[in-house]
Amino acid sequence: NAGVTQTPKFQVLKTGQSMTLQCAQDMNHEYMSWYRQDPGMGLRLIHYSVGAGITDQGEVPNGYNVSRSTTEDFPLRLLSAAPSQTSVYFCASSRDSGTRTDTQYFGPGTRLTVL
Amino acid sequence: TQLLEQSPQFLSIQEGENLTVYCNSSSVFSSLQWYRQEPGEGPVLLVTVVTGGEVKKLKRLTFQFGDARKDSSLHITAAQPGDTGLYLCAGENAGGTSYGKLTFGQGTILTVHP
Numbered sequence: 001n002a003g004v005t006q007t008p009k010f011q012v013l014k015t016g017q018s019m020t021l022q023c024a025q026d027m028n029h030e031y032m033s034w035y036r037q038d039p040g041m042g043l044r045l046i047h048y049s050v051g052a053g054i055t056d057q058g059e060v061p062n063g064y065n066v067s068r069s070t071t072e073d074f075p076l077r078l079l080s081a082a083p084s085q086t087s088v089y090f091c092a093s094s095r096d097s098g099t100r101t102d103t104q105y106f107g108p109g110t111r112l113t114v115l
Numbered sequence: 116t117q118l119l120e121q122s123p124q125f126l127s128i129q130e131g132e133n134l135t136v137y138c139n140s141s142s143v144f145s146s147l148q149w150y151r152q153e154p155g156e157g158p159v160l161l162v163t164v165v166t167g168g169e170v171k172k173l174k175r176l177t178f179q180f181g182d183a184r185k186d187s188s189l190h191i192t193a194a195q196p197g198d199t200g201l202y203l204c205a206g207e208n209a210g211g212t213s214y215g216k217l218t219f220g221q222g223t224i225l226t227v228h229p
Contacts, residue, residue: 004157035219040124042203042219043158058216090157104148104217106157 001026004107006091012113013081021076021110023091029105031094032074033058034066036087037109043090049074050096081114088112117142117208121220128194129228136189136202136223144206147180147187148217152201184209194227201225 007022025032033048035058045058049068063085065077074093078085088111094104120139128134138147146165150158162171164180164187171178175198177190187204204220 040221042119042121042221043205043217044219045216048216092157103160106159108156 003027004091004093004105006089006107006110008110009108010111012115013078014115015081015083017081019078019081021078021089021091021112023074023076023107024072025074025091025093025105026072027093027095027105028071029093029095030071031096031104032068033092033104034064034074034076035090035092036060036085037090038087046076046089078112081112083114086112086114117144117206117218119204119206119218119220121204121223123223124221125224125226127226127228130195131193132227134191134194134225136204136225137186138188138204138206138220139186140206140218141185142206143184143209144218145184145209146207147184148205148207149178149187149189150203150205152203152222158201158203191225194225196227196229199225199227 004025030051034046035043037043044060047066049055052071055066088109090109091107092104094102122137148163149161152158162178167182167184169180175192179188202223205217208216
């Protein structure tokens, strides 16, 4: 199993450009989520999905869109990139949304710079 | 929004020393997780504590969940250079609109010098 994979590893955008961060998992997990990590702020939840066709907003959803057409894939779209979106983005998956008895697996991250 | 204050933010120690990292909140969490993150990689789960007062040990690492489930600590005995990394605590929100979601602390960057 590859676990959780993310592409690209690095990306530089200009303000106003759009792009999609890819995330895939091969563990047949129902729950997937996107976080951003900024220095001194830990990880903050952007969007999450409890299964194919179901998505919801997290703590910092503005400027980002998601969709979940399959169990395996959960792409994150930046519609019009802004410098404030410069960050490291992590995708995570788990069997379900309960953290007490379940393990959340993180991908290796995408480092995004918006100029 | 539930907040988790993690301290210290930076910790630089010599091999063999002991250390403790703290996570504190005024809110109650259903569970508390500790992660370790290496540069260029995603966080990896170390442990989940669920019951107030619970203590879990993982080799030289000891994790404790506060009796009121508002705080937690990670204690490392006889630290080694291989322990170097970013340590994150994350609490599972117990109520409100963020029920079931994770709130992360700011992280502790640990450096253990040989």
